[in-house]
Amino acid sequence: MSSLRDHLAPTDTFARRHQGDSAADRAAMLALLGYASLDALTDDAVPAAIRRGALTLPAAMGESEALAELRDIASDNRVFRSFIGLGYHDTFTPPVIQRNILENPGWYTAYTPYQAEISQGRLEALLNFQTLITELTGLEIANASMLDEGTAAAEAMMMCHRLKEGDAAEHRTFFVSAQCHPQTIDIVKTRAKPLGIDVVVGDHRTFAVDASCFGVLVQYPDTTGSIHDFSAFFTAAHAAGAFTIVAADLLALTLLRAPGEFGADVAVGSAQRFGVPLGFGGPHAGFLATRDAFKRQMPGRLVGVSKDAQGDPAMRLALGTREQHIRRDKATSNICTAQVLLGVMASMYAVYHGPNGLRRIARRVKLLTELLAAGLRVAGAKVNAEPVFDTLTVSGVSAARVHAAAEAKKVNLRRIDEYTVGIALDETATLAEITLLLSFFSESAAAAFDTQLATLNAQLADFSPSFARTSDFLQHAVFNRHHTEHEMLRYIKRLEAKDLSLCHSMISLGSCTMKLNATSEMFPVSWPEFGNLHPFAPATQTRGYQKLFRDLETWLAEITGFAAISLQPNAGSQGEYAGLLVIRAYHESRHEGHRNICLIPTSAHGTNPASAAMCGFKVVPVACDANGNIDLADLRAKAVAHAAELAALMVTYPSTHGVFETGIKEICALVHQHGGQVYMDGANMNAQVGLTSPGHIGADVCHLNLHKTFCIPHGGGGPGMGPIGVAAHLAPFLPGHPVVPTRPGSQSSDLKSQIGAVSAAPYGSASILVISWMYIRMMGPDGLTEATKVAILNANYVARRLESFFPVLYRGNAGLIAHECIVDFRAWKKHGVEVEDAAKRLMDYGYHAPTMSFPVPGTLMIEPTESEAKSELDRFCDAMISIHGEMQAVVSGESDKLNNPLKHAPHTARVVCGAEWNRPYSRETAAFPDRFTRASKFWPSVGRVDNVYGDRNLVCSCVGMEAYAEAK
Template sequence: MLEPSPSQPSASERQPEVKGTDPKTVSGSTHQPSSFSSHPLLNPLVYTDSFVDRHIGPRDSDLDQMLAAIDFDSLEALMDAAIPRGIRLRKPLRLEAGKAEYELLAALKELAQENHVFRSFIGMGYSNCITPPVIQRNILENPGWYTQYTPYQPEIAQGRLEALLNFQTMVTDLTGLEIANASLLDEATAAAEAMAMSYGVSKTKANAFWVSEACHPQTIAVVQTRARPLGIEVLVGDHRTFQFDQPVFGVLLQYPATDGAIYDYRAFCDRAHAAGALVTVAADLLSLTLLVPPGEFGADIAIGNTQRFGVPLGYGGPHAAYFATKDAFKRQLPGRLVGVSKDVHGSPALRLALQTREQHIRRDKATSNICTAQVLLAIVASMYAVYHGPQGLRRIGDRVHQLTVILAEGLRRLGYAPSAEPFFDTLRVTVPNGKAPEVIRRAHSHKINLRQLDAHTFTISLDETVSSDDLLALFQVFAGAEVTHFTPEDLLAASSRSLLPASLLRSTPYLTHPVFNAYHSETELLRYLHRLESKDLSLTTAMIPLGSCTMKLNATAEMLPITWAEFGQIHPFAPLDQTHGYQALFGQLEHWLAEITGFAGISLQPNAGSQGEYTGLLVIRQYHEKRGEAHRNICLIPQSAHGTNPASAVMAGLKVVAVACDRDGNIDVADLKAKAEQHRDNLAALMVTYPSTHGVFEEGIQAMCECIHANGGQVYMDGANLNAQVGLCRPGDFGADVCHLNLHKTFCIPHGGGGPGMGPIGVAAHLLPFLPKHPIVSVGGKQGIGAVSAAPWGSSSILPISWMYIALMGAEGLTKATQVAILNANYIAKRLEGHYPVLYKGKNSLVAHECILDLRQFKKTAEIEVDDIAKRLIDYGFHPPTVSWPVAGTIMVEPTESESKQEIDRFCDAMIAIRAEIRAIEEGTVDRQNNLLKQAPHTAAALLTDHWDRPYTREQAAYPTAWTRDNKFWAAVGRIDQAYGDRNLVCTCLPMEAYES
């Protein structure tokens, strides 16, 4: 948490600027001749390579041309015309100048080396693991995988959809349940989602959820946080003594328990079901290669973390959680679900299934606000299973268990008494009274971290990276001065292969599908990964011009540090004195984000934009409660808001009241004032996106904030569109009390095909005391809300990406990036307005950083739907813009600052060419059903046929431009039949013959 410093004025003290900053220092619109002789004498003591020029696409000469096209002579003049005068910054951001990539990587390396990589045997749901190099290099470090967007356009996302289908199959096989989603944020939030789902489907009238005290403490904490605003009572106890004497709608068990013990839960599950409760089991996925799966002993839901399947510890994330359940609950399953359907040619094709379950459809009726998964990490975990196969995973599980058996035998010989319960990879060990400090001291001297449960009890959790040397070091830690007269090899010869009773051993097969049995050599896996990658359009192929989902450059220099051992191999609960580098990075990043947004403090804990929304609302709720106004429960939300807004409000225990928009797409200020005054006694908050969801800088934003404050409420700002504000205006200055920041948009963390994300929140000074806490590490405010994520700083290992971006750009670079993003959007709007109406414009007929093109007319004039235009854009080599949101029948275009004028012109040319194709239909020269748009996208298989009965040529279909002839990206499948897939729901891998046919 960042406390205000005496040298930094608060947001209220900083006055908005009227005319903006000096264009000579910020706008970058002045153009210098490029001849060598014109260059000034360079200072040899300063790096000359500018990252800002690498990040921002248009060159200075391009900027001049684009400005001229929209009738402005400078970027600064455009900003003055586009952004309300009253909210402009008076001075530039107080950040250091941007650095060169080489020098900044060296500086970050020094910072990283302040982290000390100990061997952590802490467990608690996190294990060190081996990321196969072929997966690390070709997925985790590959922009062809990490720059993909959420697979809402499935025809150009078949590769990652197949990888996610593998993930779902892996989870269902190992858990013994029937259906699984494509990942959630972390184990703790997955447990909370299970509680919410159980509450929704339970047929009892119970209002209590029972949680085993043997669950991981961070999981218990997040469940308690999520339960409180919903009025759910959380009961924590011992499953061995709980008799269901109090009605509960659901229970949560840990398998194995947090201290390593493995319990036979069959009888408990029977009692739970007899009482009408659903059973959720948080299970270690690797242990299920040996143990009876939850689905076979009575679980209705299984959740957990797939981190140990090849995903680095990363000081807590990002990691992919899993969620599996029975087929009967498929329509209540939270998160995304990949399903099998077919395309227009009858071939199997994958897409996101049952999207009507999701919050963007259900809005305030949603039971979850999940809008992001952990796709990239789920793909890593699934490929770990593909690479090792069932036998390989079983060997890893057997080895980890046998190492733990050896450890137990060695500790017994040293006079210690490990726990009597069966175990998989974790031992509970009791030490004599007063000996614990000695054990801790010796562990530290060996660079070992243990988990201490109490004054005389430790747990030791082993993993696949453990070696004979690690066991020797552990024995020395517990032996002290005593000489050990045995070696791990001696113990191996003398110990049992397994200490697991037969009643707990798994007997059913898993991962029997050919995909898990065909790619065990690196050659084969490499080719499989490349085949899948080639089916997906990423930023390595073309611009992804998605409105409200900024898809800017994720620079290689920003990405490099995430796989450094100093960031990747740190346990989230390692002692703070081992993580000084991380702490320094967090502090700097919080300070920078506070300066950029105008807020007094930042919490980095929320690990998704949806989590940030939820966290911000809980902070507001806590603020009202502590002031004796807990009755404030009304949340005003514009009708144009993203679906996660109302979903988050309901989850935070608030009642949603919709605010109308006027015919220009702006919030109806009169309606907002009327409803704020109507509900003034109970008004909690306004949720508002700025610039608006319609891509406009609304003039009335300050008046709206003042109205909410005058009626006792707080202003929550959705930070989805912060890319149009950085360096030009600040939410904390013009009235917002809290704002979540999508680091995976504005601050360059890549989307990873639908996750990871990070959604930290910034808050005004009066909300600092209420920032989220954590049960293991001291963070947050004195009166803070409970934990919202499993790890104290969310997905820590990807925060260096945003740190690098801000430090590389500096104040001037960040400001110029925002200016160019706004210019690019207005340039597109200007070039296309004669062909497609721009639906909403702000002051001076300008848009912000995105624009909405109205395509609704073509349904009447040519029977062309918005999807037809989107799919035809694929033939031109583009990912379609955001389709039918926030207005049905439109597309929302956001070019970002990273795209060059050449690429932007190529997009505009494609849209203009498509308009000509529509005009041919309107004029009757082309059939209304059999045409280039209705048949798009065109696959190679559809074109390479002997029979061709279409009224256009194959060349028109495949190569509409010269660029496509040289750089063709082929859709892997034809247009997909979405309804067929929902009617015939299949969410696990098909047999290979289905694809062969």
């Protein structure tokens, strides 16, 4: 009998919304598996030896109550007007883009576009992004976004180093201009150290490039606002055999000579000021552009144009052989998460404004900067002698007095030294703000500004011929067609309609954990108290964020069983890299820097060996046994053989094969016995929360994919967050930051041991941390634990329903799996049916394929998560079983081996409704293979894409797409 208190409980509790099943459905699923309760199933599935006690976290809150508490936290953030700059600027996010992309689950819940046929919308938007970057930088090819400007610069350095691989021993020096942004310099140093690269920071005007230098990096405009002519410096660098890299401001490039036009080999930067909110540092889309000759060494993802089965233009991710999934420790980078959603926003900003609109915005910013400079000179201050775009360094003033006056008016300026102040303007600046800024330096100069304004003219917005841009950009139709909101809205919606997302159906990708991204979790991302803060705002203005960070660090430490958390890594790949750097720093602190062997199971994610290589480790593979577990004998032999040099073991738990390995504690102890540390990949943390933890198991460090287990959406391939948790002995080595201390309570002696910045902002993509805060706060300890149990239940239910049709590889205790299962298609290959045929056919049923051919070629890895209801699981299983019937028809000869629904999948509306139909199966079988598709149909927009053709005929910009379509 329920009590009065039960009747008075909040009605908007969240766990029941997050988890998909009614009590009756759950009981039916358990009955199929032969269990009377969820706890009984969990006890059999999860080894008793690794079980932990209950989580100690705040009790669950209802949705409205949690939002109210977060509102209180947000109110402790003071949103000042920031003119700090340093690569971060206020911007106007066009409302049509904010509402229809940033706040639209049709865009933010989609997965990385590996299945191109149901990702054409995002791929087109990213093709636009690549075009925007190549045309503004004056280079031939750009990737589809990077994590931020600082990491893009570090990736560019590593790319140039690889290009010198044949004689790398003679080329160990990398020059960085002292006038680059400080966070960029620090990240470059962090990346360079484990690779033995010597970073020289200095003045490009006096640095002599010699044969030992493989690359140089400069900022344009530089961090003080000054614009330099790098032509002579780049000529000298090229003569010495060095590559040239420019960290550029995209908006400035609409007026300034493009880097590719004065000798740059690579251009990097951030697209943040193209309509993406500050967000206290992110998420933002970085970029990297380079020359076509270097495309196979370029890091990150690349969208290219190919053709589909009907010969029509179709986009897909190109040159995948560069990436970590294939090349592993030889990959061009470990980037598994880009910043797709933000790259899409930036590209749409350019589409909305077009080239003329972008020039107008830039000219206005430049003109306001010149007006401010003129007023400051009247006030007796000194400003940049060189040309400027939007940033001034003001010297010869009392900085303390200026900052005090600014703070009184809720304005932030850049703090440089006691006599120097920095001011960076942006597209939101006004004439009234120019007057206000002048008043901080001289009331009389401010009072005279209106009179002075009348004496100036618009030509101040023009650069001198030696700096001015003369080349056109963004002349393609897409950037000149959608300048009214109506047209923009329709364009966004046309692209959205081409992409399958969680709005349509379950996306059951193993190791990717595509669960509910609840609306109540997403709301706060757009609150100005979180979205409008500069990442380098004074700590007195960011107390709300500091409270949020403390909460998350405390909660995640409890969940992981670790002593300390760093929230800085802004992707899972960055978390892997940071965790390994922490291990490396720990060994060095013990005078064991020679430890450089990293043991990695052969089943590991490709990012694991790629991250290890980035940290200067030598990868030694460890075999797996027939059950998918780490081969203990092989591990023991290799740990003994490399005991003197053993640095770490990277292990995923549950295993990449979807099994709770019973020997995991023994594995950790074995590595520790031989002097190594255990790095746990947090990709499968969704099967651990509340039941066990990395710290309890014996790991020393673990990264967490907040965009998986803790509900930050995938955003079409980014944003992501990858914080790391560490045991107490590794806590002193967590990442630092050169601008904002990330551990202000630590002693200075402790701070010296930090590894340096791994992301441009001190807390990574801080604005999306509110999503995970809301998730944990609303679920509470019991809800989080039950979610893990339900994830295990759902996975085992799907495995049981499918096992009669597709063998389920790898099982643990009692024949159970963890939170994902691998189903085997390899036996069908001899009949001419490939696993890809099944993956593409699933699109006709309205589904995104599970993870294909990883970790075992010829298989699908399925992870249903706890958020899917039994009805959706059954619909997916029914689709798989129906596809099995189509496969069986090929084997029996009932269907032709080449002319069947599998080989022709996916079927587009154009094909199904076309005048000709010469196939032995019906149009209805092609397009409406089940009851659900007849009631609600998602149409793939292109037929099966020819990846090989696209790589052999590489086209990576929308101008190529248009030419391709016209030729067709």
